[in-house]
Amino acid sequence: MEKAVLQPSIFVxxxxxxxxxxxxxxxxxxxxxxxxxxxxxxxxxxMPDESFTFSYDEKRGIEMDFGRRRR
Ligand SMILES: [Zn+2]
Known part of the structure; x- marks a missing residue:
């Protein structure tokens, strides 16, 4: 079985x-x-197979959401 190399992106x-x-x-x-x-x-x-959302709100602060992408 072939495995794809998952190259992570960098969030800064x-x-x-x-x-x-x-x-x-x-x-x-x-x-x-x-x-x-x-x-x-x-x-x-x-990771490329993770969904990632980022939001910033002055009252709530930073909100980051990680989850597995549905296939
Ligand atoms: Zn700055």
Whole structure:
């Protein structure tokens, strides 16, 4: 059985200004926020077979939702 190589995307979030981006190639991720130049960046991988939603609300804060994609 052949196994596909799952390349995780990298989700990067700025802790300072809430800028965020998803990089499909982690070598392109920066270590500084392009918006406010802060180095306080959080990053974590997002697997291609996971659904991922991100929302930011001033009252509720950051909401992140991970789940398995339905096939
Ligand atoms: Zn920032």
């Amino acid at each position: 979030l700025c802790d300072s200004c809430r800028w965020c981006a998803t990089y499909t190639d982690k070598s392109r991720a920066r270590d500084r926020c392009p918006s406010c130049s802060s180095s306080a960046l959080s990053s974590f991988p997002v």
